[in-house]
Amino acid sequence: MINGGKISVALAGNPNCGKTTIFNILTGLHQHVGNYPGVTVEKKQGVCKYKNYEMEITDLPGTYSLTAYSMEEVVTRNFIIEEKPDVVVDVIDASNLERNLYLAVQMMELNVPLVLAFNMSDIAKQRGLVFDLQKLSQLMNVKIVPTVGNKNEGITDLLETIIQTSNEPAKNLSSLIKYGSEIDSEIEKLQQKFSELRDNRWLVLKLLEQDSAVLKDIHNEEIIIAVLESVLRLKNIFGEEPEIIIADRRYGFISGACQESVENTIETRHSNSDMIDSVVINKFWGLPIFFALMYVVFDLTFRIGHWPMVGLEMFFGWLGSLVSGFWPAGTESVLKSLIVDGIISGVGGVVVFLPNILLLFAAIAILEDSGYMARAAFVTDRFMHKIGLHGKSFIPMLIGFGCSVPAIMACRILENRRNKITTILIMPLMSCGARLTIYALLIPAFFAEKWRGPVMWLIYFIGIALAVIAAKILRVTLLKGETIPYVMELPPYRMPTFKSIGLHMWERGWMYLQKAGTTILLISIILWGASNFPRMEKSNLENVSDTQIQSAALKHSVIGRVGTFIEPVIKPIGFDYKIATALIGALAAKEVFVAQMSIVYAVTEHEDVSVLQEKLRNDYTPLQGFCVMLFCLISAPCLATTIITRTETGAWKWAILQFAGLTVLAYIITLVVYQVGMLFM
Amino acid sequence: MVLQEKILLKDTVDDLKVKLVKVDAGQMLKARLAAMGLLPGVEFRVINNNHPGPLVIDLKGARIALGRGMAGKIFVKTSDHLKI
Numbered sequence: 040m041i042n043g044g045k046i047s048v049a050l051a052g053n054p055n056c057g058k059t060t061i062f063n064i065l066t067g068l069h070q071h072v073g074n075y076p077g078v079t080v081e082k083k084q085g086v087c088k089y090k091n092y093e094m095e096i097t098d099l100p101g102t103y104s105l106t107a108y109s110m111e112e113v114v115t116r117n118f119i120i121e122e123k124p125d126v127v128v129d130v131i132d133a134s135n136l137e138r139n140l141y142l143a144v145q146m147m148e149l150n151v152p153l154v155l156a157f158n159m160s161d162i163a164k165q166r167g168l169v170f171d172l173q174k175l176s177q178l179m180n181v182k183i184v185p186t187v188g189n190k191n192e193g194i195t196d197l198l199e200t201i202i203q204t205s206n207e208p209a210k211n212l213s214s215l216i217k218y219g220s221e222i223d224s225e226i227e228k229l230q231q232k233f234s235e236l237r238d239n240r241w242l243v244l245k246l247l248e249q250d251s252a253v254l255k256d257i258h259n260e261e262i263i264i265a266v267l268e269s270v271l272r273l274k275n276i277f278g279e280e281p282e283i284i285i286a287d288r289r290y291g292f293i294s295g296a297c298q299e300s301v302e303n304t305i306e307t308r309h310s311n312s313d314m315i316d317s318v319v320i321n322k323f324w325g326l327p328i329f330f331a332l333m334y335v336v337f338d339l340t341f342r343i344g345h346w347p348m349v350g351l352e353m354f355f356g357w358l359g360s361l362v363s364g365f366w367p368a369g370t371e372s373v374l375k376s377l378i379v380d381g382i383i384s385g386v387g388g389v390v391v392f393l394p395n396i397l398l399l400f401a402a403i404a405i406l407e408d409s410g411y412m413a414r415a416a417f418v419t420d421r422f423m424h425k426i427g428l429h430g431k432s433f434i435p436m437l438i439g440f441g442c443s444v445p446a447i448m449a450c451r452i453l454e455n456r457r458n459k460i461t462t463i464l465i466m467p468l469m470s471c472g473a474r475l476t477i478y479a480l481l482i483p484a485f486f487a488e489k490w491r492g493p494v495m496w497l498i499y500f501i502g503i504a505l506a507v508i509a510a511k512i513l514r515v516t517l518l519k520g521e522t523i524p525y526v527m528e529l530p531p532y533r534m535p536t537f538k539s540i541g542l543h544m545w546e547r548g549w550m551y552l553q554k555a556g557t558t559i560l561l562i563s564i565i566l567w568g569a570s571n572f573p574r575m576e577k578s579n580l581e582n583v584s585d586t587q588i589q590s591a592a593l594k595h596s597v598i599g600r601v602g603t604f605i606e607p608v609i610k611p612i613g614f615d616y617k618i619a620t621a622l623i624g625a626l627a628a629k630e631v632f633v634a635q636m637s638i639v640y641a642v643t644e645h646e647d648v649s650v651l652q653e654k655l656r657n658d659y660t661p662l663q664g665f666c667v668m669l670f671c672l673i674s675a676p677c678l679a680t681t682i683i684t685r686t687e688t689g690a691w692k693w694a695i696l697q698f699a700g701l702t703v704l705a706y707i708i709t710l711v712v713y714q715v716g717m718l719f720m
Numbered sequence: 721m722v723l724q725e726k727i728l729l730k731d732t733v734d735d736l737k738v739k740l741v742k743v744d745a746g747q748m749l750k751a752r753l754a755a756m757g758l759l760p761g762v763e764f765r766v767i768n769n770n771h772p773g774p775l776v777i778d779l780k781g782a783r784i785a786l787g788r789g790m791a792g793k794i795f796v797k798t799s800d801h802l803k804i
Contacts, residue, residue: 103755103756104755106751106752106755108748108751108752134781135780135781135782137757137780138756138757138779138780138782141755141757166781248751249747279760280747280750280751282747282750282751282754283750283751283754283759283760286751286754286755286759287754287759287760287761290757290759290762312783313767313783316768316776316783317768320768320771320776322770322771322772325771413785416785417773417774417776417785418771418773420773420774420785420787421772421773421774421788424773424787424789525774525785525786525787525789525790526752526753526756526758526784526785526786526787526790527784527785528756528782528783528784528785529776529783529784529785530783531783
């Protein structure tokens with residue numbers, strides 16, 4: 040037996056089997072999250088040091104089976120086939136044995152060195168299940184270790200078993216299950232006929248199951264034809280697709296093994312969960328409870344998050360003025376401006392989202408770990424299904440009213456790729472909190488008291504309506520695909536643990552800072568440059584006030600020039616170069632629009648916002664004011680949103696599509712509104 | 721054991737014990753359901769079918785929610801004598 044060394048371990052299992060808890064115990068904080076190349080499936084890896092061994096642990100996505108019907112399943116399968124981990128640990132929810140073993144059986148057919156972690160055995164015991172693990176282990180010819188993830192039990196045993204298994208030659212279990220003479224003889228026929236299939240029973244089975252991903256890799260026409268013939272013969276015999284028969288035989292094998300090794304001593308199961316469910320997914324109470332909980336999540340994220348945000352803003356403001364103090368008063372320095380207005384406020388702009396992200400993910404962790412998330416999808420399914428999305432999409436969309444950045448990160452809870460990308464793409468249409476500052480400036484400037492409420496409502500409503508329409512359109516065009524069949528397990532309710540919530544917050548917060556934060560910082564510095572360069576000659580600026588200098592300097596800068604340059608294009612929607620300049624500045628963050636407008640109009644910081652509103656009222660009509668709000672609502676999301684869309688979808692094309700698509704949409708809608716509005720003015 | 725006529729899963733009532741007869745759907749959906757253990761011949765209990773949206777069944781101790789559209793493609797037979 041070799042002592043010490045590296046072992047690669049893959050953790051597999053059904054969704055909700057407690058796999059992540061075991062992963063967290065094994066790796067602690069030594070984990071990193073990424074994506075599998077080319078797909079939006081999350082890849083979590085971590086390192087576990089035990090004795091002299093260094094185990095590189097990969098947490099595979101939760102799946103029920105190894106077919107090719109979902110991205111997660113393909114990723115899991117490819118990882119096992121291509122990366123060939125030394126040991127695969129299949130985490131089994133012991134209280135839900137038969138279905139969990141279905142995945143295990145398929146792993147065995149793949150001939151991987153397998154260990155079964157019999158998780159949550161405590162709950163299973165409470166439910167009156169008595170296991171004869173030795174017997175089951177014998178029947179299935181696989182090692183079984185009982186564990187209780189959230190109580191840290193059985194972990195040492197599991198580690199020892201992993202080491203032991205990695206040192207043994209792999210067992211050949213591919214013919215563990217007998218599929219009956221009809222199927223077995225077809226397998227044999229194919230194996231005899233084609234040498235490349237001879238040692239790979241798994242491959243033949245997959246071919247008979249008509250697995251699209253496996254079929255794609257077979258380039259020998261003769262094999263494809265022979266397989267089709269076999270499939271047709273089997274269909275004739277059974278009157279059913281061979282894959283259904285194969286699944287049936289697997290379940291038959293499992294249920295046989297369970298009958299001999301599991302005893303059910305109590306009849307009622309799930310009673311507490313069922314009791315909670317009778318209220319939580321009740322046809323009358325389900326939705327009100329859902330909305331109340333969503334309100335709590337929203338409130339927690341933004342109301343409680345408000346205080347640390349204010350603190351952070353104050354801190355960065357203080358830091359800025361502290362650093363400014365190093366330069367003598369009244370002097371102008373590019374370096375000072377770069378450090379204070381570029382870097383410090385840029386870092387501030389990144390960090391300021393952190394409280395929201397941490398609180399939101401704490402709330403999501405509680406909803407997920409407790410088992411409520413599956414119920415939330417349940418109660419909203421009917422409505423969300425109509426717009427081609429999953430019930431779960433509702434949660435990120437709601438968060439989107441606060442801020443698109445954490446909302447897009449929250450789309451990680453969506454398993455289906457098309458569904459996830461659609462939700463991400465439409466997210467900026469949920470009018471976020473930063474845009475509220477724009478409405479707060481413009482609505483009182485142009486509308487009488489009694490119209491302010493309705494106008495505000497109208498803006499939010501337009502956003503939601505466009506989001507619904509856009510989702511529907513995306514789901515029948517670019518992101519076309521069978522509407523996600525809604526089959527979902529409702530896991531029993533569980534008490535979330537602090538450790539798991541803490542880890543979740545840490546993981547998301549760190550990922551945000553690392554992945555998105557750096558890019559957002561870089562872009563805010565570029566935008567700082569664009570609004571400060573080229574600089575004006577000092578000599579031209581005598582006898583004018585500071586604010587007028589600022590205003591002239593902005594017009595002179597790259598942003599001001601671009602604003603002036605595009606004026607002819609935006610004239611038809613009622614905008615001038617001033618609005619354009621402010622809009623370009625607002626790319627960094629939507630609330631910058633207000634600050635930029637103040638600079639353009641040379642309003643000093645000491646003056647009340649009503650001064651700016653007065654000036655706006657003199658220059659523009661209410662129709663123009665409304666069009667600006669409409670454009671801000673729909674157009675290009677802020678750059679932080681664009682960057683987070685890029686990191687979460689894994690491809691620039693989606694980020695660019697979102698940015699360009701929304702801007703074009705905004706232009707068209709504003710154009711129509713302005714031109715039609717002009718007819719009545 | 722006397723099995724009654726086959727009906728659609730969506731037309732069942734709460735607490736009804738049924739046996740799956742046939743899934744009348746595309747290959748993908750059938751395979752997905754099969755992977756979760758919803759195969760012809762399997763017996764389960766309807767837990768909550770009074771919701772306008774999805775319904776919940778008890779399949780071997782697990783609670784599984786199925787969209788209403790899908791429940792309109794699953795044929796079951798009912799019987800009080802099923803041992804679930």
